Structure formats: structure tokens, C-alpha cells
Amino acid sequence: MKKTMVDDIQEGEIAALDVYDNCGNELIKKGAILKASLKTSLKKAGIYFLYSDDNEGSVHTVYKLKTLAELLQVMKCFIASNGENAEILKKYGKEEIKRFLSASNETGNKIAYGHIFRYFATEMVSSLNENKKQVYDFQDYRTIETYPEYHIVNAACITGVLAHNMGLKDEEKVDAITGALLCDIKMNQYKFIGENRELTGTEKEEMRQHPLLSFDMARKIYGIPARAALIALQHHERYDKGGYPKGIGGNDIGVLGKIAAIADVYDALTSSRPFRKVYTPSDAWHCIDSNIGILFDPAVAEEFKRSIPEYFPGDIVEVKDGDKAIVLENCYGKPQSPSIKIIEKKDKSAIISCSVKTQTIVKTLESIRQKEQQWEE
Numbered sequence: 001m002k003k004t005m006v007d008d009i010q011e012g013e014i015a016a017l018d019v020y021d022n023c024g025n026e027l028i029k030k031g032a033i034l035k036a037s038l039k040t041s042l043k044k045a046g047i048y049f050l051y052s053d054d055n056e057g058s059v060h061t062v063y064k065l066k067t068l069a070e071l072l073q074v075m076k077c078f079i080a081s082n083g084e085n086a087e088i089l090k091k092y093g094k095e096e097i098k099r100f101l102s103a104s105n106e107t108g109n110k111i112a113y114g115h116i117f118r119y120f121a122t123e124m125v126s127s128l129n130e131n132k133k134q135v136y137d138f139q140d141y142r143t144i145e146t147y148p149e150y151h152i153v154n155a156a157c158i159t160g161v162l163a164h165n166m167g168l169k170d171e172e173k174v175d176a177i178t179g180a181l182l183c184d185i186k187m188n189q190y191k192f193i194g195e196n197r198e199l200t201g202t203e204k205e206e207m208r209q210h211p212l213l214s215f216d217m218a219r220k221i222y223g224i225p226a227r228a229a230l231i232a233l234q235h236h237e238r239y240d241k242g243g244y245p246k247g248i249g250g251n252d253i254g255v256l257g258k259i260a261a262i263a264d265v266y267d268a269l270t271s272s273r274p275f276r277k278v279y280t281p282s283d284a285w286h287c288i289d290s291n292i293g294i295l296f297d298p299a300v301a302e303e304f305k306r307s308i309p310e311y312f313p314g315d316i317v318e319v320k321d322g323d324k325a326i327v328l329e330n331c332y333g334k335p336q337s338p339s340i341k342i343i344e345k346k347d348k349s350a351i352i353s354c355s356v357k358t359q360t361i362v363k364t365l366e367s368i369r370q371k372e373q374q375w376e377e
């Protein structure tokens with residue numbers, strides 16, 4: 001499996017994963033033969049890379065991509081309508097409403113967003129439960145314009161993985177994912193966020209109210225448990241009491257809030273933003289690592305380091321002896337030792353053995369988000 005920029009797609013390559021656009025439409029099915037003509041439609045959808053199959057390595061998506069594509073649509077609708085149930089009811093038919101209600105053991109046709117969030121969180125937990133421990137190294141196909149919804153969904157994905165690997169109960173995992181989806185639901189009221197610039201001091205100060213506003217809104221949604229809403233309130237609190245809105249720290253912050261805090265920071269850093277350079281997975285991983293016991297709870301951050309690897313499949317890296325390699329596959333608990341394949345010798349000599357190996361990696365030379373950002377610029 002390798003990451004291929006859309007412009008570099010070769011006729012006949014095989015899609016390694018399904019690809020959905022920002023409206024939830026399936027653009028490419030896993031296993032499909034890629035054609036050069038796809039380049040235009042992919043770029044029109046804001047997609048600049050995809051995963052193609054070269055029979056080597058794999059990416060751990062953990063969740064069903066169809067579920068995530070659908071959840072993204074729900075979040076878009078929720079944010080745009082400020083949580084109005086009427087809007088979501090227009091979108092879904094009787095059968096779908098029945099499906100959403102099934103996760104809450106309710107019948108009838110009265111549905112609220114609480115049921116819908118619970119449905120998706122339950123689906124995600126059943127994917128998590130397919131393996132005892134999960135490593136998560138999937139980078140989705142987001143664009144700058146769609147940052148808010150993708151950020152919410154991806155932070156919820158990471159939250160789920162951490163909650164699962166920490167051995168939390170299913171009910172806690174469902175609440176953790178639900179709460180992570182609610183963290184930034186009031187961010188859309190800050191219109192300056194969409195502007196292509198860094199925020200002023202006053203704007204930053206205003207934004208510090210969003211956990212409180214998101215919490216208040218979450219508490220009013222029928223079917224949202226208090227434990228899930230509390231995550232929205234606490235996701236910017238920090239272990240050393242340096243966060244907001246209340247400035248609480250240590251174990252005064254709930255474990256689910258501590259998990260969502262790390263997921264939120266990590267996903268924000270590895271997302272392409274107009275006002276700063278994107279972090280490679282490795283840079284973001286070290287940023288979490290260097291703040292253990294300062295911003296982040298030690299037990300949660302150590303779990304993060306086992307679950308989210310430093311290098312992602314398809315990253316081009318430099319190994320200790322100066323050779324260039326491609327990252328093939330990660331495994332849980334070994335975040336710095338993925339399997340790799342040498343693709344270029346330091347002295348440009350011929351590569352005699354193409355075998356897969358593990359070697360000390362010195363640095364990331366190319367990651368997909370960096371390439372994406374160059375596209376956007």
C-alpha cells in the first residue's frame with residue numbers, strides 16, 4: 001500500500017481503500033482499477049492523494065470508511081442547522097431513522113441527535129472491538145475548507161482508539177466518542193475562524209468560551225449522557241491547570257476529557273491550516289511526548305504513544321545509515337519501529353536486497369500532509 005498524489009496516479013494502479021467525497025458519495029471502491037481520467041474528479045472533490053495497493057504493507061483505518069463518511073454528513077448537518085432536529089429529519093427516511101434508533105433500544109419515529117451520535121459511536125466501538133489493541137495510522141482525505149467537520153470526526157476516531165486501548169468499558173467508549181464529537185460544536189459561531197490568518201488576542205480570548213458553550217448545547221440535546229457532555233467542557237483543560245475554561249488540572253479532569261484533549265491537539269497539529277506549517281505525524285507525536293505530565297496526563301499520553309505511531313505508511317524517511325526508505329506498516333506498542341523498505345541508498349548504489357526490515361529512523365523526509373499543503377499554497 002502506498003500513498004499516491006492524485007497527479008502521480010498511474011493507469012492500472014489498484015485502489016487500496018474506498019474513497020468518499022465531502023458529500024458522502026463513494027468516488028472509488030476498494031479494488032477498483034485507477035484511470036487517469038479520475039484525476040479531475042478527485043481534485044474537484046478536494047482530494048489530492050489516495051492509497052493505492054502495491055501488495056506491501058497496510059494502513060490501519062480501524063473504522064469502516066463508509067460509517068465515517070456518513071458521520072461526516074451528520075456533523076455537517078448538525079453544525080449548519082445548529083442542532084435542529086427538523087433538518088436531520090428532512091435528510092433521512094423511515095428506515096434510516098429506525099437504524100439510528102436501534103442503538104438506543106428505542107422504537108417509533110421520534111429521533112434526536114443524541115440517538116444518532118449514539119448510533120455512530122456504537123458502530124465505531126464494534127469496529128474497535130474487532131482487535132484487543134488497535135494501532136491507528138490512517139490519514140483521511142480532508143481539505144482546508146472542510147477542516148471543522150473532519151477535525152471533529154478524526155478527533156473522535158483517535159479518542160475511541162485511546163479509550164479502547166486503555167481498556168475502558170464499551171459504555172465508556174461510546175460516551176468518549178460521543179463526547180469527542182461534541183467538543184467543538186459551537187466553533188462555527190466564531191466567523192473569524194474561516195479567515196485565512198492568525199487570530200488576534202481578543203479573538204483567541206473569545207474562543208476560550210467554546211468548551212462552555214458546546215457543553216451547554218450538548219446538555220440540551222435529548223439522549224446525550226452527562227458524562228459525554230462533560231468531555232466537551234474539559235477538552236481544553238490541561239494537566240498542569242494551564243488550560244481553560246476553568247483551569248482545573250490533574251485528576252480533577254475526567255479520564256475521558258484527558259483522552260479527548262490529546263486527540264484534539266494531535267489532530268489539529270497534523271491538519272493543514274492556512275496560518276501555520278502542518279506538523280508531520282512524527283513532529284506531532286514528539287509534541288505530545290514532550291508535554292507528558294505538563295499539558296497531558298501521563299497514563300493517557302503513554303497510551304497515545306503506543307497507539308498512534310510516529311511514522312505513517314507511505315511516509316518517506318531517512319534511516320540511520322543515511323539511506324532513504326518508505327514506511328510500510330506499523331504495529332501496536334512499537335510506534336518508532338515500523339517495517340520499512342529501502343528505496344534509495346545514500347551513495348546512490350544499487351539496492352541489492354528489497355527486503356522489508358526495521359531500522360532506526362532518523363527523520364521524516366516527506367509526509368502526505370506536507371505535500372498537500374504545498375498543493376494548497
Ligand SMILES: [Fe+2]
Pocket residue numbers: 183184210235236264
Ligand atoms: Fe476545542
